[in-house]
Amino acid sequence: MEDMVRVIALAFESDDPIEDYVFPNPEVRRRRTPGMLRILIKHRYLPADAATVALVDDKIVGALLWIPHGYRSPAWREAISGPQLLWAMGPGATRRGIEVDAAIARSAPVEPHDYMVYLGADPQAQRAGVGRALTSRLIADADAAGRAVCGICKDDNVRYYEPFGFERAARTRIGSKGPELNFMLRPAARVSAG
Structure with missing residues (x-):
């Protein structure tokens, strides 16, 4: 986990822009x-089996963390991780982090998706x-299950996601005064009936 x-x-x-907003200093x-x-990794992503890494010579050189379709963290895990996040982040950053989570929830599509x-x-x-390798793996898994893949990114990263089939679907703002970001959506692949 440390790597x-x-x-x-x-x-x-x-x-x-998100990290700058959560931690301005x-x-x-x-x-x-x-x-x-x-x-977050310990209490949100690992329990959801939503952490993938890329290795080179047994060393982690990349990581992808996502929210899988339909996953809800158990209440007991939220009760444990909430105070730990407050302590780790500080009160102002924790409030801004909650605004990030709210923007993610608000921008998520209704259709089944991995975020x-x-x-x-x-x-x-x-x-x-x-x-590319990490994104391709998530997309392949989502395609096999007939789910969309989405996320938010800054303007400079839109071109990165487009070759994977992502489209800029909307803009979303973090909090009332935070950055405005692009909501990127890769529609679910059509799964054949066999």
Whole structure:
């Protein structure tokens, strides 16, 4: 898990509007993001079987975290992770993190879908196909199940998702004064009846 935390924290350390919004101070972001990610991975993504990694020489060089269709975290897990997130993030960042979760929930389509939340590669492995491989795997699994895949991204990342069949479906804002981002949707593949 620590390598997943490291890779995602590095990938989102700068030039990410959501992380900039949750942790506006870069020094606070570097200090607090790993703790937040550790708790999210442990209590949200691993229990949902919604964490995939890319390995090179047995070292994690990329990670994809998502919310699988229909997954609801058990109440006991939320009760445990909530105070841990508050402690790891601080009260202001926790409130802004809740606004991020609300934007994700608000933008999610009604149709069955998997919602990509974090896709990151170690800076040394970026532009080497790590993100493509992770995204392709999630899409293949979603296609096999007849589910859409979606997520939100900044303007600069729209071109990354388009070759996978994602379309810019809408804009969504984080909170009332946070960044406005693109809601990207890859419609469900038609599953043949056999």
